[in-house]
Amino acid sequence: MASLLSKQTDGGERLSGGSIRGGLVERVRGEIAAGTYDTAEKLDIALDRMIDEVL
Template sequence: MQVNGPTQIHGPQALSGPHFRRSAAPAAGAQASDQVTFSAEAQKASAAAEALDARAAEGIPGPDGVRSGLVNRLKGEIAAGRYESIDKFDTALDRLLDQIG
């Protein structure tokens, strides 16, 4: 009985052998092509998953402690004029009044 491992370690083996069969060559002029189409629902689901991944990445701070994904998204919203809204102003005002007392 060998307690310390196998008695012999084999080196790399060649890929030619009975395990690999060569496929028949395609007929002259014939080309195989695969196509994949995704339904509209699948495309929407993929876009939603990517948005969730982006949102999750926003919450992860970098080595400097800054959540750069969130900062970049907010900069884009401010530049596009979509960040400021009445609801956000109301929320900020309510928080300010709560702190003042």
């Protein structure tokens, strides 16, 4: 997702098109605060992608 972000201002992410996805940002912040953002499924996907890059 970092490659999609062009800049960060006032706590909101702006996509390359300039739109702020405030709803998404707030949802993710809430999940992080609640400890529910990181899941086993997300970890498995990240590890699979990392292994694919290394091989």
